[in-house]
Amino acid sequence: MSRFSVVVPAHRVQGYLRECLDSVLDQNLGDLELIVVDDASPDASAAIAAECAERDPRVQLVRIPAHAGPGPARNIGADRATGDYLLFIDGDDLLLPGALEAIAEALDAAENPDVLLFAHDRVDWWENVRAGGDDLAGDPLAVTVAAWNRVFRRDFWQERRLAFSDGPYEDVVPVRRATMAEGARTVVLDKACVRWRERRGGSFAKTPGRAHFAVIGRYEELLAAADPADRARLVPHAAAHLLAVLDDAGRIAPGDRRDFFRGAARLYRTYGPTGPAPTAGERAIATASYAAYEAHRKSRSRRSSVTRKLKDRKKKLRARVMRLTYRADLRRPLDPHLAVYGAYWNRGISCNPAAIHAKARELAPHIKGVWVVSSRNKHKVPAGVEYVIEGSRRYWQTMARATYLINNSSFPGGFTKRPGQVYLQTHHGTPLKKMGLDQRRYPAGTHGISFQKILDHTDQWDFSLSANPHSTEVWERVYPSTAYQALEAGYPRNDVYFTAGEGEIAAIREGLGVGGGRRVLLYAPTHRDYQKGFLPRIDLERFVRSLGEEYVVLVRAHYFYGADAGLRAHPQLIDVTGHPRVEDLCLAADALVTDYSSLMFDYACLDRPIVTYAPDWQAYSLARGTYFDLLSGRAGETPGVVATTEEELAGLFLSGEWDTAEAAALRKAFRARFCPYDDGAAAERVVRRLFLEGQPRS
Template sequence: MPRFSVIVPVHKVQGFLRECLDSALSQSFADIEVIAVDDASPDHSGRIIDEYAARDSRLVPLHHTDNLGVGRSRNDGAERATGDYLLFLDGDDTIAPGSLEALDTRLKQDGDPDILYFDHVRTYWWDTTEKSLFGELLASAGTDVFAITDRPEFLKLFAMTSNRVYRRDFYQDNGFLFDDGIYEDALVSYKTMLTATRISCTDRVCLQYRQRRSGASTRSPGREHFVIFEQYSKLFAFLGGKEHLDALRPQIFERAASHILFCLNNPDRIPLPLRREFLNRAVKWYRAHAPAGFVPTAELRPLAHGGYLRMRLAERYQAAQRNAAKRRRKVRQAWSGRAKSAFYRFQLRRPVDPNLAVYAAYWDRGMLCNPAAIYRKARELAPHIRGVWVVRKSDADRVPAGVEYVIPGTKRYWKAMARAKYLVNNVNFANTVIKRPGTIHVQTHHGTPLKKMGIDQQRYPASTNGMSFRKLLDRVDRWDFSISANPHSSEVWERVYPSSFRQLESGYPRNDVYFTAGAAGVDAARAALGITPRQTAILYAPTMRDYQKGYVPRIDLARVCRELGPDFVLLTRVHYFHAGDDTIQELHDQGLIIDVSRHPSVEELCLAADALVTDYSSIMFDYANLDRPIVIHADDWPVYRASRGVYFDLLSGTPGETPGPVSTSDAQLIDIFRGGSWRGTRSSELRAAFRTRFCTYDDGRAAERVVRRVFLGEPGLIPVTPLADRTPAPSPAEITGRSLVPAPGEPTDREAVSR
């Protein structure tokens, strides 16, 4: 029998669940069981639970076939529990390190009380923590073990589920159960506190309570918050006939009424159109349950006297003042010219064009990446949608013939931005773009995340360049859809971009070509680059370093080319921030490499290459779809990981983390290719595991899924073809039937030409 049963109700918390489970399973006190209850979560939470259960027998997975609610999930977990004590932990919260060991020590010291309360901190998306208001109160208990009738001041404790442990026999013998709906934790909190005869407290912070920016049920405004009246009515029904608790009624009532008033004044719970109705219900509840002789505080007078009109007039005046100041500030910041501002405001008053889509990619660098693939598929499947690209003036000459585009800052640009129903981008549109009701913003992203992204970057200032995370999230709030290529991305996007967008697990549209190009596409890509059929082409595509300025070579390209010989050709594509570097250009001019840094299509380069060499670039995840060798050259991994932050150990050699052989020096890289390990059995095994994890949804139909869901409004998504049934474009060697490296005595390309 374990000492603790940690019960975790799980629903739509995929971005936080791993941290939650890790916090429990990695505790120094190991005598626990973790009961994770998947409440028919529509995301990847259920898969994560099973993954943890497969590697740690202490995790007990329970799966609901229907969504039954958090109350039922906690009840099912408590019924299954076998531990001495129950700890209810929400799937987006964590247990502080060392907490269970400290709690076990204190429980033994206090003779195993019915309830042991502990302290918590709130954690916020902007990477700060806030102490609770109850540390001093908890500390004041000292080593006392008491009933609430002896220490009624403890009724002030935060009525939540996760800031205490319950002795299981006490909890089950008294038949405590959570109700359906929200505020169920307050009802159980008070009922257990009022029933317990032996309570103890510690001011140790054991719970890290996540204050989510979005997604929490208590931060979703609507009529479901009216259930608070029912929950607190049940509490007072519970008090009926318990004369020994009569002296506590005024304090319990004050706590309940304050909670109701807090909800009334919180627009995240009670929106303005429902406030009058909610207040009327609150006044009726107040009058029905107020103890005889109860004197309301100034805070509770609106409930006692029903002063809705007076309250609303004061609130409206204050809100009008705040909104006016906000509008003035926003206009001053957003617009540098009155004429431009006036023109955009005029266009915003005109109807939204239901057949207009605006596309952009890489900060308006041209028709590229996922947006380009969506644009092309929309022209095929939704020809009634007129697509317009936002392109910088300096890149306008690269726009294909027949593609409509606008230059940022022009009248045509502001008109398109104001009128378009659909806005598609792989980064964010400018802060000045206003999200109109009825418009649909699609965030396609431009890579699977290895490095830290979004609000996770707050701990890595070298990567942010003074970024305002609040402004970032203002931009994120415009998203309606966020495209994902794999479950890993879905988990990360949900956590690092906390907002209300919907995950569109379609795969990356830009990767469709890897399944549609065929042999002809591979041959055409190689011919355009001047690669002969006998040559082995290596695409070298390193990423940028936030901790360095300018292009700093990570390998000696000249040496690598010389030692590999003429049967290998090195296609070098440095990050577009460094395109045009003199060193790369010089090597290109000498014929040692082919500089493809400015090539318009990275997808064509991947099709042309027999193998990829990269460091931390997301190109590895895309290239894996081709099932061709990948080599990681990472000479500065410790520095990169410390300065940028990463989500997994790329160099671990663990299947699913490392896609192929790893080098940290020029000599190792050369040996990988000359010795043949780049295409050996181990390389294939690592690549297979990597593809299974990160190529989940890429099957050649990603763009179609997006177009059908977003532009045509079709429900659901086309089923994904299983990985084993996909046929990527053949490798160049498969097409020609050649060996990737000439056999001993076989003439090289140059020798064959000379003969």
């Protein structure tokens, strides 16, 4: 007997089913059976399920000779199930990584309840992911009515004779009955476990028609059989559900709205409270007047519109006041001891600006440093560091009066560069991919970039920090301006690679949970302009299994993809995407595995092995363009050994090729080309030039 029986009905889902089934079978908790019920699907759904069953004994395919619908298909799957708990997933949805383990832990903690509700998220066809929106801390009846956002104890399902209905809205009756069942123990898990994939078309939810009237019949069935207490509890949720269906243009066509409303109103008059309706939604449906309901809906829409307009007006007024006060501040004298810092579009305190700020506090304590951060990132600011929120009154005051401006990207809001202000652009990497004006030849990666704004920004710089001659050459061409001069001083963020001692490195490894004697690999791929979300081109679990327990892999997704890499729990994989200092991760790693990330140029300072894993080099170089051939094997272009497949990558470590004399020779040439200025004193050189040796012309 398995812990979970996962039932998947399949009908016309050939484009989605394979990913759905893989999302179940790839769970790190494998104690499950997967029952796929082919509902006489005319496409390749059955063949996909059969292929899956052939390679994995946990999968069984059940075929229905004639199309019955998702309700009967789920019932057939539930009858075949032998697991402790039933989990119903639609064939076009996904079970999120780590879901079953989290569900199992919650079930254990609650001592095997009858029903466990969990959160979900949703993704559209553009791959935009957003939260499901359920408040799991409230009434369980208010949670989205679906079979796929909960698990049922199988004995409970059978004892209560629960079953899905035949026809549309098949899950309303069993889901509601399970939630209201006398003596039933229901718990919640506030974690998204299922991803509801919204289809652009072809699904029932996107097909308007009178078939959606069936939801009224489902609630008629429930309310007719309910006792007075359950009826009073259910009616408000029934009214809310019916009104939500009515207001969904993807379900109810304009010509059917009046009839649907009347059916819902009849149901409410029959089973609703005898006194005044307690909520606005119920009052709307209790009127039994479609005209009154439409008036209420339009009034609500107008109120929302008025509220939005008032907010917009208030925002514009605030912006106008800000502009006026900023203009006044621009007439005040500059503060010769004020410097403002920013990094990565106000994401926090990091990179070259952070290293410069720290060194300035040591060597130039008369300089007051203030950071610009966004409101959602202010929690990242360490104690004792002064900051302002972007767009705030204090932000504009600081930008108007600071003498020194230091950033690795750009300051928000279109500030005015004043005579006497000194702007240091530190950049945040050595360019492998095309940058600046060179991106004009690669429109797929520009995403609406204004090249005129790039030039306007460049004209504000006084210094352009460079880590190597290659960067100096590229920056001069792609950010053309006579306003700035190259500051070839090395990258301050790399100083730590020359100053950190063995004790500091050991403390970092201990903090990351890496035991002594283990080899640590840092896997840090960059983002792709043609890809949304972190989708590593490697099965990380299979990779670490092939290497053996001697290895631990630190996984760092690019910051564009959020705060974590979405890994399943594994003792040899550590998700370090949210770690605040990438420099610590580099110090902890015995080798770097990356693709096209500029981190390789920084890591070369450590003179440790760099392994290039580039399975999509051709696609990347064609889509974004590159300044040299990373895979050429030529000295000064390739930092070490190269793999283009997962098998080759594992083979490099198993054979020892990742750390040979030949690889070290390539690394030496790479380091000589790209790290000639880095020696542990870059921050000091920058601070002395910027704050202690006078200013350039403005």
